[in-house]
Amino acid sequence: MRAQKFCLGILSSLLLFSCGDKKTANEKIEKVEVIEKPVIIEAYGFNIADFEIVRDTVRNGDSFGELMLQNKVDYQKIFKVSTELKDTFDVRKIQIGKPYAILKSKDTTQTTQYFVYENDRINYTVVDLRDSVVAYRSKKNVKYVERVASGVITSNLSTAINEQGIDYMVTNNLSEIYAWSIDFFRLQKGDKFKVIYKEKYINDSIYAGAEPIEAAYFEHNGESFYGFEYQVDSLKNITEYYDDAAKNLRRTFLKAPVEFSRISSRFNLNRRIKYYGYKLRPHKGTDYAAPLGTPILATANGTVVESTRRGGNGKYVKIEHNGTYSTQYLHMKNQNVKKGDFVKQGDVIGWIGMTGNTGGPHVCYRFWKNGQQVDPLKEKLPAADPIVDSLRADYLKFINPIKTKLDNVEYTIIEKEEEQQITQN
Structure with missing residues (x-):
């Protein structure tokens, strides 16, 4: 009996101790206040x-x-x-x-x-x-994302690039890189291109355009043309495009005075026109047809020696580039330069018009060499200075991995809906 009372006493003590301990633990739990941080936009x-x-x-x-x-x-x-x-x-x-x-x-x-x-x-x-x-x-905070693009020409360069949803500026940049070496008015079906460039995004999501092309490859009429952007002067931030043999892609003259136009009439000293009774009427210029107001570009650096209007030439500009070469641009809507101005290659000197004797909007581009009018498309125009010897080794080392990346890019081919249907049938 005494033993039972002893055991009950111990059990009661344990229960009391347990309950008391539990109460103490609950009392020690502190309420934590959750503070929401303000959203910062x-x-x-x-x-x-x-x-x-x-x-x-x-x-x-x-x-x-x-x-x-x-x-x-x-x-x-x-x-x-x-x-x-x-x-x-x-x-x-x-x-x-x-x-x-x-x-x-x-x-x-x-x-x-x-x-x-x-x-x-x-x-x-x-x-x-x-x-x-x-x-x-x-x-703003900008993120740069490298992009590689390629294509095969089926009609023209713009179509091949736009069909892939690529920024139109890539088309412009590519045409500028090869403006001196490829005639974009005479691209062939099956010509190919590859480019490496960066796209800009604001706050990781808002598209903000394309950066200049870093490397390019163009295959035209079976001939290969590489182009690599390279900084030749870090202090002045001057860059040039050279090929895989370190030759400058730039020439002293652009191939054409307008971008993405078409040749409507070529240089032809033996031209005969039905309207004039098939009499010999030589055409000593190259006509580039384009919409009214299209910018006309100076094809090389030089000094404006004429900016006037005269007879069948309409409003025109003539530029003297050096002792050997001069160029003339006829039928302008308006001129953007005056006599005595110094212009740089690519400067807008006027706009496509229909002044003078013309059946439609175009610019007649005339080219003089040693005082004689010649066909600029058949002239082997002088190249710009090559890369300096002190940078040649560094340049070739720089482009080596980029060229490898370009060579490994597969061509993107966009099939037309009709072609897909034929294939499926």
Whole structure:
């Protein structure tokens, strides 16, 4: 009996101890308060949640001064921006269609604190309108993604590239690389190309265009043309395109004075025209047909010696390049240069028109060599300077892995719907 009481006493003690311990443990549990972090949405380097923001685009008739006055910025600050910050933000150069943002305080005054002007999709200028008015330039976060593209010509270069959803600028860049060595008006069905370039993305998702081509391969009429971008002067950021033997792809003259046009009439000293009774009427130029207003480019560096209108030539420009070569561009809608101007290769010197004797919009391109008009498409035009000897070894080492990558790219072939149906049937 005494033993039973002893056991019951111990059991009761254990139960009491257990319950007490459990209570103590519960008392020690502290309540944890979960604090939600504010969501930060960043734009132009600011947390947008901190401001009232107005977004718009510059419209016809808008000026920086008017926009600021509408948003209660005092005249003294507007004057300071307009007169003292020209090097960073020239208010006279804001363009219609460009986006801008006005960041205001979130209090009852809604004071305008910042004006942000988007120079392009990546670069922007911030005008700080707080106590001391200052301006600075910055850029959005950009990710660069390497892309490899290829194709086979079925009709023209633009079609072969556009069918793959590739940026149109790649077409332009490719034509510029080979502007001196390939006649893009005479591409053949079956010609092939490969390119390596980078695409830009803002905030990882917004497409912002294509960078210049880093490497290219073009096969035209069975002949191979490589092109590699290489920096020849890091201080001046000068780059050139050379082939796989370190020869410069650039020539002193472009193949044509317009981009993506067609030759409507060739140089022909034996031309006879029915309208004139089949009398001999030599054509000493090459006609490039293109829509009205298409830019006409200087095919080489030189000095404008004529920019006028005369007879059947209509409005025209003549450029003297050196003691050997001169070029002339006829039937312009308007000229963009005047006599005495120095122009660089690729500069817009005028626009396609129909002035003078012409049956349609085109430019008649005339080419002189040693005072005689010749056919530029049959001339072996001089090449630009080759790569300097001190850089040759480094260049060849640089392009070796890139050339290997290009060689291993397979061609993308886009089948037409009709061809696919025939195949399926």
